[in-house]
Amino acid sequence: MSEPRTVIVTGASRGIGLAIASTLAAEGFRVVAVARRSSEAFEAAATAAPAGSMHFMACDLGRTDALQPLVRSVRVEHGPIYGLVNNAAIGTPGLLATMPDHAVSDLVHLNTLAPMLLTKYVVRGMMASGSGRIVNVSSIIAFTGYNALSVYAATKASMIGFTRSLSREVGRLGVTVNAVAPGFIETALTEGMDESERERIAKRSALRRLADPDDVANAVAYLVSDKARNVTGTVLTVDAGSTA
Amino acid sequence: MTMRSTIVAEIEAITRDHDKTMPPLTDDMVLMDTEFDSLCFALLVARMEDHLGVDPFGTMEVADLPVTLGDLVALYDRAAVANAA
Numbered sequence: 641m642s643e644p645r646t647v648i649v650t651g652a653s654r655g656i657g658l659a660i661a662s663t664l665a666a667e668g669f670r671v672v673a674v675a676r677r678s679s680e681a682f683e684a685a686a687t688a689a690p691a692g693s694m695h696f697m698a699c700d701l702g703r704t705d706a707l708q709p710l711v712r713s714v715r716v717e718h719g720p721i722y723g724l725v726n727n728a729a730i731g732t733p734g735l736l737a738t739m740p741d742h743a744v745s746d747l748v749h750l751n752t753l754a755p756m757l758l759t760k761y762v763v764r765g766m767m768a769s770g771s772g773r774i775v776n777v778s779s780i781i782a783f784t785g786y787n788a789l790s791v792y793a794a795t796k797a798s799m800i801g802f803t804r805s806l807s808r809e810v811g812r813l814g815v816t817v818n819a820v821a822p823g824f825i826e827t828a829l830t831e832g833m834d835e836s837e838r839e840r841i842a843k844r845s846a847l848r849r850l851a852d853p854d855d856v857a858n859a860v861a862y863l864v865s866d867k868a869r870n871v872t873g874t875v876l877t878v879d880a881g882s883t884a
Numbered sequence: 885m886t887m888r889s890t891i892v893a894e895i896e897a898i899t900r901d902h903d904k905t906m907p908p909l910t911d912d913m914v915l916m917d918t919e920f921d922s923l924c925f926a927l928l929v930a931r932m933e934d935h936l937g938v939d940p941f942g943t944m945e946v947a948d949l950p951v952t953l954g955d956l957v958a959l960y961d962r963a964a965v966a967n968a969a
């Protein structure tokens with residue numbers, strides 16, 4: 641059997657990122673999960689996954705000087721990097737007019753700047769080896785409006801622009817770059833939202849329900865797989881038809 | 885291998901893989917005037933990082949960008965020394 645290919649998934653200690661990590665591990669990849677700290681949920685998932693398929697590396701991605709060393713240690717410990725899933729993000733809500741400047745800047749820093757720099761360091765190895773997969777987690781809020789999420793929305797829209805143009809840059813070298821745009825998914829990020837709002841979103845969606853983390857994980861796994869070899873520069877929406 | 889021979893070997897490998905025709909690789913060759921385009925250059929930076937563990941372009945100003953092959957070799961020589969220090 642050939643060696644499993646290594647994929648980095650950021651923000652994989654919980655929520656959508658953890659679902660992505662488990663799904664990719666089940667599909668035969670060697671997953672390196674990155675977050676500031678591991679979690680019981682991650683440890684449990686790693687135990688349930690095929691032996692040696694889920695690894696954890698602690699890193700605060702907001703510390704941009706830590707990104708190049710992070711990529712180096714992944715390569716040393718786990719070999720060449722085949723895939724990168726930029727999933728880690730924060731969702732700080734706030735009306736723009738009253739949002740503290742540091743909250744605006746933290747959102748842009750972690751959700752936009754960090755994935756761009758991390759991709760910069762990872763994509764080099766992919767270019768040199770002539771193959772690779774990059775998946776950026778955006779949001780339907782990148783193209784629909786949502787009160788009190790303008791800064792978050794801007795960071796998620798940035799991932800789409802980044803995806804499209806980067807796919808042009810690296811396509812010639814066999815590297816694909818795509819985005820997924822989840823709709824409302826129940827995770828720690830959205831737990832502040834009240835029950836009636838949740839029901840309203842479910843009722844308005846074409847399928848009358850909400851998508852869950854596994855739905856997003858399956859979309860990402862498709863884009864990382866060999867089956868998606870001719871898919872690049874695109875955005876796959878996973879929202880149970882909420883924006884249909 | 886000297887820094888110059890490593891860089892020249894990589895440039896030759898990249899241009900071969902990407903069907904580029906290059907003039908003789910002399911120190912005064914101006915990279916921008918050849919078929920060695922920005923993508924080839926990005927590949928060179930990636931492969932040199934593999935060899936040396938350094939990337940002199942991460943923190944550079946545009947004004948300091950190397951113009952000739954000789955400048956490029958000198959840049960990597962300095963970066964390798966700084967990294968070892």
Ligand SMILES: NC(=O)c1ccc[n+]([C@@H]2O[C@H](COP(=O)([O-])OP(=O)(O)OC[C@H]3O[C@@H](n4cnc5c(N)ncnc54)[C@H](OP(=O)(O)O)[C@@H]3O)[C@@H](O)[C@H]2O)c1
Pocket residue numbers: 650651652653654655656657674675676677678699700701702726727728729730731750777778779780796821822823824825826827828829830
């Ligand atoms: N939930 C939704 O409804 C929804 C909808 C559309 C799009 N999305 C997108 O889906 C992605 C995942 O969201 P989620 O709902 O799963 O979020 P979540 O449950 O809050 O998880 C966020 C993950 O990111 C990590 N993280 C946060 N700050 C970090 C930092 N500074 N450095 C490293 N890791 C950090 C967290 O771990 P630590 O805190 O331990 O670092 C955690 O693993 C995000 O890109 C989000 O924008 C979510």
